[in-house]
Amino acid sequence: MKGEPRVAKRAERFEDLEVWQDARKLVRLIYTVTKTRPLLQDRVLREQMQRAAISVMANIAEGFGRRTHKEFAHFLNNARGSVAELQSHLYIALDQNYITNEVFSELYGQCEQVSRKLWRLISYLLQPSTPHIALRTKGVRSGD
Numbered sequence: 001m002k003g004e005p006r007v008a009k010r011a012e013r014f015e016d017l018e019v020w021q022d023a024r025k026l027v028r029l030i031y032t033v034t035k036t037r038p039l040l041q042d043r044v045l046r047e048q049m050q051r052a053a054i055s056v057m058a059n060i061a062e063g064f065g066r067r068t069h070k071e072f073a074h075f076l077n078n079a080r081g082s083v084a085e086l087q088s089h090l091y092i093a094l095d096q097n098y099i100t101n102e103v104f105s106e107l108y109g110q111c112e113q114v115s116r117k118l119w120r121l122i123s124y125l126l127q128p129s130t131p132h133i134a135l136r137t138k139g140v141r142s143g144d
Helices: 018-034 043-064 069-095 099-127
Strands: none
Touching: 018 043, 018 069, 018 099, 043 069, 069 099
């Protein structure tokens, strides 16, 4: 039920992380949008948007495979940077009339959601009391 704490579950694989699942959704959305005209005709912007979205997803996975929480948090920070880069690209696409305000809002909102979850996971990982094996998939409250 809404408002009740989420049950903590250890993440066995990066695919178990809710934030990685949200990043995967973002990649799918970006690929869907970049396959349409007129964005399809702007190869540079299209590829930059795709690369930034891919980087978010990949950095979460790569960080998960690292040995320490500090290393994981470093890659999650890289992912947050890629989210911001993608948000900047969305403004370019909007300003060039490649996407509508509605599409912009949907994509920007998905970016914001991923960024918030990344920040919460980073904060959780860097708490001195966080045990190394306690990576949680649903335990870090998203507020969404």
